[in-house]
Amino acid sequence: MKFQLNIILGAAVLFSLNMNAAVIATELPDRQQALPSVPKAKQTYLQPAALSDIPTGEFGDKVRLGYQLFVNTQQLRDKYVGNQLNCVNCHLNAGNKANASPLWGAYFAYPAYRKKNDKVNSFEERLQGCFTYSMNGKAPESGSKELVALSAYSYWLGMSGLMLQHNVAGPVPELSDSELVKGAKRDDFILPEAISSKMDQNALAQLPGRGYPAVPKAEQAYSPERGLVVYQAHCQSCHGQDGQGQIIAGVAALPPVWGAQSFNWGAGMHRVNTAADFIYENMPLGKSVQLTPQQAWDVAAYINSQDRPQDPRFKGNVVETRSQYHQHDGFYGQSVAGTVLGSTSSANFPKK
Ligand code: HEC
Ligand code: HEC
Structure with a gap:
């Protein structure tokens, strides 16, 4: 008897649950589903101790x-x-x-x-x-x-x-x-x-995560002109219109990306490909991969077509320094907006 009652009660509960589901379904026709999660890479990275x-x-x-x-x-x-x-x-x-x-x-x-x-x-x-x-x-x-x-x-x-x-x-x-x-x-x-x-x-x-992963190739050759537009939309708020970051009480709260206070013409980051790799994966800071590969290449070209400190290997001749050390993606020794980059760069520390 008690057993039967349970069955009846159970059926009633089920029935009312179904009713509720039906009601909710009509009230909220576009109930959200959990998003399918897309694995970024099947990769676990080394995790150092605290x-x-x-x-x-x-x-x-x-x-x-x-x-x-x-x-x-x-x-x-x-x-x-x-x-x-x-x-x-x-x-x-x-x-x-x-x-x-x-x-x-x-x-x-x-x-x-x-x-x-x-x-x-x-x-x-x-x-x-x-x-x-x-x-x-x-x-x-x-x-x-x-x-x-x-x-x-x-x-x-x-x-x-x-x-x-x-x-x-x-x-x-x-x-x-x-x-x-x-x-x-x-x-x-x-x-x-x-x-x-x-x-x-x-x-x-070759531990997974070493270095900066290569950004995919872009369809068009990189362009500093298009890069300026990317810079204004995605970078300028932190690194400044003039690329000088934000220096507060003599300390860079946000680092400069070109000019006398930035990395010099010999640094890995001055190569457009290296900067594109870094930027694609890591910038804008705090936002995982936001730019398209094309935007990353273009903005890397933009920041690296601005003047920065002289290549320390420079011995007085930009053309020579370029042919000796700059056979790669970069603007050192090239003419941009009427000036040959590197020709007016100030001497490297500590010679200043
Ligand atoms: C929300 C602020 C923010 C935005 C937006 C941002 N950055 Fe950065 N960026 C930083 C900070 C902060 C660092 C230094 C990171 C650290 O020390 O942890 C940095 C570092 C860098 C560096 C290496 C250090 C240097 O000064 O050369 C480059 C290059 C760079 N950012 C380029 C870019 C580019 C290009 C964009 C736009 C696509 C961008 N950043 C957007 C905050 C930002
Ligand atoms: C402006 C950006 C920048 C700053 C600042 C910088 N590095 Fe680097 N570092 C790079 C880049 C880019 C590479 C990759 C080398 C290349 O592509 O030429 C690198 C490579 C390295 C490597 C080798 C990484 C590897 O896996 O082989 C070490 C170690 C290193 N840096 C340490 C330092 C130390 C220590 C400092 C501070 C004294 C420093 N870096 C400051 C950009 C920077």
């Missing part, structure tokens, strides 16, 4: 100093830095962001051959390159406390990430200063067995 896990003690102090120098490189202004930039302006999120040339992706890729200076570069030599060109400065000396610290920070991010990924317990193994600055792509670099059994040096040198 900065609060950096150990106390001498080694941890080096890692912490490296972090400090990376996010506030202006503390080295005039000593090693000749513009208003900080490393973090191009290597976003304290050098952690995948596809924004993360430090954890870089550390396991050195020593490596670089065409730019035609030799095998240790990690500290690669760091020196960004001081000379991107920071328009004077590189700290090999083995200096700054290069040791930046290397220690990069190593710690990468190693802590690998250890987490492969369930290796314990603190990140400490390295000496002279080991730190070399980078990890060397035969005498010791990896925990749990990692080395899964990944060889080549895999470690």
Whole structure:
């Protein structure tokens, strides 16, 4: 009897539920469905440990100093830095962001051959390159406390990430200063067995998320004129109509993208393709891929057809510097709006 009653009650409940559904359906004919989610890429990126896990003690102090120098490189202004930039302006999120040339992706890729200076570069030599060109400065000396610290920070991010990924317990193994600055792509670099059994040096040198991914080719050749329109719509609000960013009390709250306070004519970012890669993936800041590839190429061409500090390799002749070092996408040595770019650029730090 009780059983039967339950069935009857249950049927009544079902019936009224159906009624409700019918009512709602007629009231809201366009009820929303969950959006189909489109996977961006089947990719998990290395995830370094939290900065609060950096150990106390001498080694941890080096890692912490490296972090400090990376996010506030202006503390080295005039000593090693000749513009208003900080490393973090191009290597976003304290050098952690995948596809924004993360430090954890870089550390396991050195020593490596670089065409730019035609030799095998240790990690500290690669760091020196960004001081000379991107920071328009004077590189700290090999083995200096700054290069040791930046290397220690990069190593710690990468190693802590690998250890987490492969369930290796314990603190990140400490390295000496002279080991730190070399980078990890060397035969005498010791990896925990749990990692080395899964990944060889080549895999470690190409971790997913390293560098800036290549922007797809655009239909039309890049154009600074079209780039100006993109710049005005998507960039100017932060980087300024004059490209000088926003300097508040002597500190760039928003970084300059051309002019005397920006990266120089030798920096990777002055190449239109490199800037397009960076911009497509990372700008406007805080908004994931917003521009079309064409817009990214055009706006990269626009910012890189403006004047900036001289190429440090310049020895008095723009044509020569161009033919020697600028056989790539870029405007150095080309005539734009009546001036040959590079011909009036001011001398590089520290010669000013
Ligand atoms: C204006 C943008 C910019 C700034 C500022 C900058 N870099 Fe870079 N950095 C780049 C670009 C672009 C590359 C890629 C190299 C290329 O394409 O020439 C790079 C490459 C690197 C690499 C090698 C990455 C790899 O995976 O091989 C390291 C390490 C590095 N930078 C460290 C630094 C440090 C340290 C600073 C500050 C002292 C700094 N960068 C400042 C743009 C910048
Ligand atoms: C919402 C503000 C904002 C917008 C809009 C924006 N940026 Fe940026 N951009 C930044 C900030 C902030 C950084 C430095 C990032 C950091 O330090 O974390 C940066 C860094 C850069 C850099 C590398 C550093 C430098 O100064 O050379 C370039 C190049 C750049 N932006 C280009 C662009 C372009 C091109 C656009 C338009 C498509 C754009 N940005 C839109 C805020 C913005």
